[in-house]
Amino acid sequence: MAIIEKMEAQLRPVETPMVNYPAKYITQVNGDKLVIHQVEREDVPHILQAVSPLMTVAKDFYDIVASRIYSELLGYYRYRVKDEYCLVGTIDGVIVGVVNGRMIDEKAGMSYHTMTLRQGLRIGAQLFAAKMEYHLDYLGQDEVWIVAESPNGFKRWMIEYELEPRLEQWHELGGVPTYVLTKALWEKHKATKCGGRRPVSEVMLATAKKMILPETYSQIPGYVRNA
Amino acid sequence: MRREVGIVGVGHPRFGKSSVSFTDMCCYAAVDALDDAGIKTGEGHGVDQLFLASMGAQMLNRQSGIASALVDTLNLRPAMAESVENGPASGASAIKLGYMAIASGMCDVVLVIGGEMMRVVSGWEGTDFVATMLHPIAEYPYGLTLPAFAGMFTRLIMEKYGVLESDLARVAVKNHENAMYNPAAHIQLVPKLEVITEDEDKDIINPYVAEPLRLYDVCPVSDGAAAIVLCAMEVADRFAKKPIRIAGIGQATDTHAVAEREVATDLLAVRLAAQQAYKMANLAPQDMDVAELHDAFQILEIVESEEVGFFPRGEGHLAVRRGETKIGGKIPINTSGGLKAKGHPLGATGVSQVIEIVLQLRGEATGRQVEGARAGLAVNFGGFGNNVVATILTKEVE
Numbered sequence: 001m002a003i004i005e006k007m008e009a010q011l012r013p014v015e016t017p018m019v020n021y022p023a024k025y026i027t028q029v030n031g032d033k034l035v036i037h038q039v040e041r042e043d044v045p046h047i048l049q050a051v052s053p054l055m056t057v058a059k060d061f062y063d064i065v066a067s068r069i070y071s072e073l074l075g076y077y078r079y080r081v082k083d084e085y086c087l088v089g090t091i092d093g094v095i096v097g098v099v100n101g102r103m104i105d106e107k108a109g110m111s112y113h114t115m116t117l118r119q120g121l122r123i124g125a126q127l128f129a130a131k132m133e134y135h136l137d138y139l140g141q142d143e144v145w146i147v148a149e150s151p152n153g154f155k156r157w158m159i160e161y162e163l164e165p166r167l168e169q170w171h172e173l174g175g176v177p178t179y180v181l182t183k184a185l186w187e188k189h190k191a192t193k194c195g196g197r198r199p200v201s202e203v204m205l206a207t208a209k210k211m212i213l214p215e216t217y218s219q220i221p222g223y224v225r226n227a
Numbered sequence: 228m229r230r231e232v233g234i235v236g237v238g239h240p241r242f243g244k245s246s247v248s249f250t251d252m253c254c255y256a257a258v259d260a261l262d263d264a265g266i267k268t269g270e271g272h273g274v275d276q277l278f279l280a281s282m283g284a285q286m287l288n289r290q291s292g293i294a295s296a297l298v299d300t301l302n303l304r305p306a307m308a309e310s311v312e313n314g315p316a317s318g319a320s321a322i323k324l325g326y327m328a329i330a331s332g333m334c335d336v337v338l339v340i341g342g343e344m345m346r347v348v349s350g351w352e353g354t355d356f357v358a359t360m361l362h363p364i365a366e367y368p369y370g371l372t373l374p375a376f377a378g379m380f381t382r383l384i385m386e387k388y389g390v391l392e393s394d395l396a397r398v399a400v401k402n403h404e405n406a407m408y409n410p411a412a413h414i415q416l417v418p419k420l421e422v423i424t425e426d427e428d429k430d431i432i433n434p435y436v437a438e439p440l441r442l443y444d445v446c447p448v449s450d451g452a453a454a455i456v457l458c459a460m461e462v463a464d465r466f467a468k469k470p471i472r473i474a475g476i477g478q479a480t481d482t483h484a485v486a487e488r489e490v491a492t493d494l495l496a497v498r499l500a501a502q503q504a505y506k507m508a509n510l511a512p513q514d515m516d517v518a519e520l521h522d523a524f525q526i527l528e529i530v531e532s533e534e535v536g537f538f539p540r541g542e543g544h545l546a547v548r549r550g551e552t553k554i555g556g557k558i559p560i561n562t563s564g565g566l567k568a569k570g571h572p573l574g575a576t577g578v579s580q581v582i583e584i585v586l587q588l589r590g591e592a593t594g595r596q597v598e599g600a601r602a603g604l605a606v607n608f609g610g611f612g613n614n615v616v617a618t619i620l621t622k623e624v625e
């Protein structure tokens with residue numbers, strides 16, 4: 001083995017086996033079907049193209065959230081983050097939202113980011129709930145560490161889920177205060193936060209896996225992809 | 228001798244989330260209204276008075292003396308300027324004051340701007356801000372909010388008249404459908420009735436806000452501004468657009484504390500304000516071709532439609548089921564999308580409602596036009612019904 005390959009092997013984190021998130025769909029108020037599924041590492045470069053246009057949108061902190069998701073997913077793709085995952089929401093195959101996070105250990109999860117690409121359907125809230133569902137119901141963890149970078153995130157997560165403040169506990173996203181969704185809080189709020197039906201039909205899942213890049217973004221007036 | 232008053236200019240940028248300052252947002256609406264009327268700002272503009280309607284600019288945006296600022300920014304000096312605060316009915320109140328200024332002979336031309344920038348604060352802070360108009364001893368200290376009142380009111384109406392959650396949803400769907408044709412509407416999305424009322428995930432996608440009211444039974448929080456130009460009918464030929472006449476205005480108040488009302492399910496001030504407006508216009512409910520009713524909560528559209536005389540008591544929801552309030556129905560209500568879908572920036576709402584009636588009477592409500600509309604009613608509702616302004620517009624000049 002060449003020395004560079006040896007070094008690369010040593011740089012890569014040891015991966016913990018993680019059960020996959022089973023895809024689900026949620027009917028939206030306008031009848032659209034939001035399909036949430038877990039993506040493979042090889043899908044990441046494509047998803048980065050969906051995220052990158054928002055890296056310059058300062059409004060509502062899209063710039064910092066998009067830039068951080070971009071780097072986190074790149075870290076996942078290039079084997080520089082341990083036990084990361086990414087869930088994507090699609091409607092009719094078009095990417096409408098992205099969430100990611102990672103396992104800290106078998107007991108605790110680290111929520112990274114939640115980003116809505118299509119506004120107006122509360123997709124972010126549904127994707128965030130799916131992420132919590134993954135950690136607490138499928139990975140079997142006891143708690144998830146969460147931070148917010150926007151007032152909207154604070155309202156949606158910290159207040160609506162009544163998250164437990166653990167300000168002394170540092171989150172990987174920096175020095176902002178850490179809050180925790182415990183299993184007990186999840187059980188309290190799950191019924192009014194986490195929806196969806198399984199299984200997703202093969203046809204619906206195949207469409208979701210097309211992961212078509214959005215042509216436009218309501219956050220970027222006038223933007224048209226490849227125009 | 229009271230002078231006749233008409234509307235010759237309207238300006239209504241899209242409601243939603245503003246990316247400009249409160250002052251700029253109001254100016255954009257005003258410039259559109261002045262352009263519509265064919266008024267050029269600067270020397271010889273001819274505007275005698277500006278009224279600015281806003282409920283919360285001082286509290287939410289830390290701005291005061293805004294009417295004076297707007298006159299200067301719009302280059303309308305030395306026009307007179309005042310701000311008007313009458314809760315969510317501020318817009319219609321400002322129009323009433325504009326009407327009075329012209330009818331009295333004091334002014335020939337008045338610019339009325341309504342504006343509110345509510346999304347600078349969180350939803351909770353916004354709800355609290357609106358609740359400051361409740362009774363400071365009997366209501367507010369106990370945590371009552373407008374959605375809470377609307378929830379309790381809805382429960383009473385449901386028990387008394389058999390209104391169902393699906394009736395509220397029907398009103399919402401209708402208004403969202405109408406809003407799809409209104410470029411000024413905040414929300415451009417049509418919910419499906421069966422999804423928001425029956426889907427197994429309805430509690431996730433259409434959660435309770437104040438039971439029995441769900442998310443799609445209440446209006447969104449919006450920024451926005453709207454403006455109109457009023458003039459004396461005798462000088463209307465100076466302007467680019469034919470005037471739409473203000474035929475009647477009525478206003479009525481009710482007890483501040485809702486618990487003190489004789490009948491909890493009545494909206495007495497709505498009834499009295501509408502009756503005054505009909506009397507002044509010498510018209511009746513059946514003469515109205517279109518109406519904008521203050522549907523901050525969907526139950527209000529149903530009950531107001533009864534109070535203004537469109538339907539018998541307790542039958543508003545049955546009319547909704549029969550489709551009588553849709554475009555093409557007996558009396559189309561909230562063709563603009565209403566507060567539900569167009570949005571409800573408090574101070575702007577009353578002005579926005581009147582603009583929709585103007586557009587309908589001009590025949591300019593593209594895609595949502597009520598054919599042959601000649602008279603329309605707008606009801607702007609303040610507090611939890613303790614200060615209501617009703618305005619009737621007609622197409623013809625008597």
